[in-house]
Amino acid sequence: MCSFSRRSLLAAAITAAVAGALAPEAAAAAPSGTARDYEKNGPHQPAKAAGDGAHTLYHPADLASSAVRHPVLIWGNGTGATVDQYEALFAHLAGWGYVVAAANTGQSGSGEEMLDGARYLIAENARQGSVFHGRIDTGQIAAAGHSQGGGGALAAGADPLVKTTIPIMPGPQGTVSALHGPAFFVSGQADVIVPAPYVRARFAACDQVPAVYGQLRGATHFLQGDTRYRLIGAITAWLQYHLAGDQAAKSVFYGPRPDLGQDTAAWSDFARNSRAEEVRAVLSG
Numbered sequence: 021m022c023s024f025s026r027r028s029l030l031a032a033a034i035t036a037a038v039a040g041a042l043a044p045e046a047a048a049a050a051p052s053g054t055a056r057d058y059e060k061n062g063p064h065q066p067a068k069a070a071g072d073g074a075h076t077l078y079h080p081a082d083l084a085s086s087a088v089r090h091p092v093l094i095w096g097n098g099t100g101a102t103v104d105q106y107e108a109l110f111a112h113l114a115g116w117g118y119v120v121a122a123a124n125t126g127q128s129g130s131g132e133e134m135l136d137g138a139r140y141l142i143a144e145n146a147r148q149g150s151v152f153h154g155r156i157d158t159g160q161i162a163a164a165g166h167s168q169g170g171g172g173a174l175a176a177g178a179d180p181l182v183k184t185t186i187p188i189m190p191g192p193q194g195t196v197s198a199l200h201g202p203a204f205f206v207s208g209q210a211d212v213i214v215p216a217p218y219v220r221a222r223f224a225a226c227d228q229v230p231a232v233y234g235q236l237r238g239a240t241h242f243l244q245g246d247t248r249y250r251l252i253g254a255i256t257a258w259l260q261y262h263l264a265g266d267q268a269a270k271s272v273f274y275g276p277r278p279d280l281g282q283d284t285a286a287w288s289d290f291a292r293n294s295r296a297e298e299v300r301a302v303l304s305g
Contacts (some may be wrong), residue, residue: 172191232296
């Protein structure tokens with residue numbers, strides 16, 4: 021897969037964001053059930069930490085004073101890409117209450133580098149003196165990645181640690197039939213590196229778990245312009261429903277008129293498999 025360029029996804033103005041000036045948007049009001057609601061800032065300020073050297077961590081700045089356990093996203097970069105190229109996404113998710121462990125490698129297709137991030141946070145959750153002690157919801161872990169990292173997310177998604185998977189323009193790594201939790205496949209309409217029909221075919225092969233497919237209108241492999249913000253909102257909504265139980269986020273993907281199917285200005289194709297069509301109002305597991 022191609023290296024993820026500096027003009028790519030979520031690269032702009034991030035150092036200031038993590039320092040505490042994230043956002044053109046104010047914090048979100050109660051979401052009404054559209055993906056664009058989730059493009060707005062969450063209630064927390066983001067913070068960044070070096071982690072174990074193999075991973076860069078993002079988390080709510082008020083983690084130490086938090087009374088709740090926070091869900092986790094493990095992340096894989098595209099081939100040759102670096103964590104800072106995706107930092108806007110990670111800072112945004114930290115603002116919504118997530119802890120992100122992003123693997124410091126441009127070769128994450130095995131999924132193991134990502135899973136090591138989950139294992140590190142689980143160990144830190146148990147370690148006295150860690151800022152993460154007692155603050156990680158070890159049963160609510162998602163795997164996501166872009167390009168080769170998207171293939172790595174599929175590989176990691178076969179592990180019992182991972183509850184849900186978000187492969188973004190994924191490479192050929194991983195086996196979709198090995199997934200055991202819901203999956204959200206994302207393609208770009210104008211992507212010539214990982215073409216949309218290839219991603220849709222991988223979605224179509226995933227029939228054992230609820231799976232959703234979204235094609236970002238006009239998006240290249242590098243998610244130019246506003247396509248990056250449409251993706252941020254959709255990822256946040258997916259995690260909010262599947263890891264945080266946010267029922268408003270459910271209608272972005274499920275129900276009779278899912279938002280991603282209605283927002284044709286942002287999404288040029290949308291599909292769900294039969295298991296996703298059967299998703300009910302109450303989360304299981």
